[in-house]
Amino acid sequence: MPEAAPRRFCFVHAADLHLDTPFDGVHAAAPRIAAALREASLQAFDEVVELARRRSAAFLLVAGDVYDGAERGLRAQLRFRDGLARLAADGIESFVVHGNHDPVETGWSAVRAWPEGVKVFGTRSPEVVPVARDGEVIATVQGISYARRATTENLALRFCRPEGPGLHVGLLHCNVAGAGEGHDNYSPCSLDDLRRARLDYWALGHVHSGGILAEGSGPGDPWVVYPGNTQARSGRRSERGPKGAVVVHVEDGRVLRVEQVACDRVRFVELECPVEGLEGLDGLEQLLDRLADEALEQAEGRSLVLRARLAGRGPLHDALRRTGAVEELLEHLREGASDQEPFLWWDEIADRSLPPQDLGLLRGRGDFASDLLSLSDELKSDRASLASVADELVRSVPRYLARDLEELLADGEQLAGLLALGTLAALDELAGGEP
Ligand SMILES: [Mn+2]
Known part of the structure; x- marks a missing residue:
């Protein structure tokens, strides 16, 4: 008798969409760049939706911080609803929890009725929702939303493995000890707390740098995953590099692998630029142009917001110290940079150079x-x-x-x-x- 074909499906796990994020840290961007930046978080979410559709995902998980602030702009809310509606039309369910940036009690909601197949979890206890395909339960998803911003309770302790078949998934915005340096310590928990629930996959949000904290070994020993945010918001370290979502591949009720997929539109890059051996500002400009071109080549078609950090010792230090020199160089670089898609925006030159030592x-x-x-x-x-x-x-x-x-x-x-x-x-x- 032939063996039964393995049962395979995949799902998409995203977090920290921060829709309509204002990009506060970016200095005096030209209007066209500011408009592109404003659009970036929304476009990144659209790309997550397209990813789920392209891969025929069984469902999409959104692990908190859907919106950037309690204000929740109408534009962001409608864009989010429309994306989930496109998924619903394809028969792809969505599961959403709220985090510290968009807690349930202090935010307003313009959306009264979500499309069918969208589950927004409440704030009391994790509700367990089964996901079926062809009449068979392939997974359960349980989640809990933040009621208020500063949620200090360890919400992970409220989760436990349900009876029944399928992959058991927990959806939570939380700060796993040691994972998120520089992130607020909301719903703090340890890896052991998460393991205690005996789930198979923890879909987490909050830590923007992302990371796979644990690779599960089998039922009850979970994968613990932060996908990172979908679109970088500033030049901070945790915001640099590619951003996106993860596609989780499941076979016969076990996670096979977790695939990271970039969905971002604009990347933040810090260029490390040594001034040793440079004589004049023209040489520095050439070097910066070259470094920018290299960064653009590696950016997989994304636009870039660049910061240059000048370091080391050299005679150039004196030229840089002249009043207005750095600002004028910045202006000149901006004029010469691409304003096509993908664009380059020179955000800042941080001069950390030192005089030569004689x-x-x-x-x-x-x-x-x-x-x-x-x-x-x-x-x-x-x-x-x-x-x-x-x-x-x-x-x-x-x-x-x-x-x-x-x-x-x-x-x-x-x-x-x-x-x-x-x-x-x-x-x-x-x-x-x-x-
Ligand atoms: Mn966040």
Whole structure:
């Protein structure tokens, strides 16, 4: 007798849509760029909907922070409803919980009647909703919404595995210990709290950087997944890089794999830009242009909001310090950048550069600074003792493991110079010199 064909389906899990997010952090964007940014969170949600339709997903999960603020603009609400209606028309059910940005009690709802097949979970206890395909239950979904913004109760403790067949899924906006640095500690819980419910998949929201916190080993040992937000909202670290949703592939009631799919329209990128060896601002501009082109090539057709961080030492530091130099460079880059789709927007240049250190001058001073430097010079010529010092460092300080001897030496030289200058300044001050 032939074996039964495996029962396969997939579902889409998204979170933190922050529809109609205002992009507060982006500086003075030109009107056309501001309009594109305003549209980005809505378009990213449309793309999540299209993803679910393309993949013939069994259902869509939205794990909180659907809207950016309790105000919930009408435009955002209608766009959300329309997307879920398109899914419903294709027979794809949707399950939604609210989070700290869009709690149930303080927000207003323009939508009185959701399309059939849309379940918005309430705030009391997790309701268990079965999902059937061809008359057979393939999954259950249970979820709970935030009543108020600052929800400090550990809501995960209210979930438990129901009786019955199918993949058992929990839908919750929460902060798993250690997962979300810089995120508010709402509905805090531990991985063990989540495991205790003996579900098969935890569809979480809240941590914008996303991450698979646990890969389940079988029934009752859950996958724990943050998909991250669907569209970045600022240049913060947790908001950089591709954003989107996950497609969860299920076979015979077990999660096979979790696939991340980008759905975003605009990406935030920070360019690290060393100024060593650059003589003029024209050279810096060329370098920034080149880095921007590279970033655009890697962005899979997405538009970019760029921040450049200038670092390191060099003669360029003085030119950058001139009044208006950085602002004018920024203006010039903006004028030259693409305003087509995908566009480039130069948001900020953060100048963290330092003046060059004139070691020759320091060496000639005949003081503490020059003594330290000649010690360093001696070590440089005495490879044997330098190697033993380096060996010692490699043994005792693991973060030096990846660095080589020359780099260590250069660092030491710079440090010695700085240390000496600092000490001299302090001594001057003690002696009653200029503060
Ligand atoms: Mn959020």
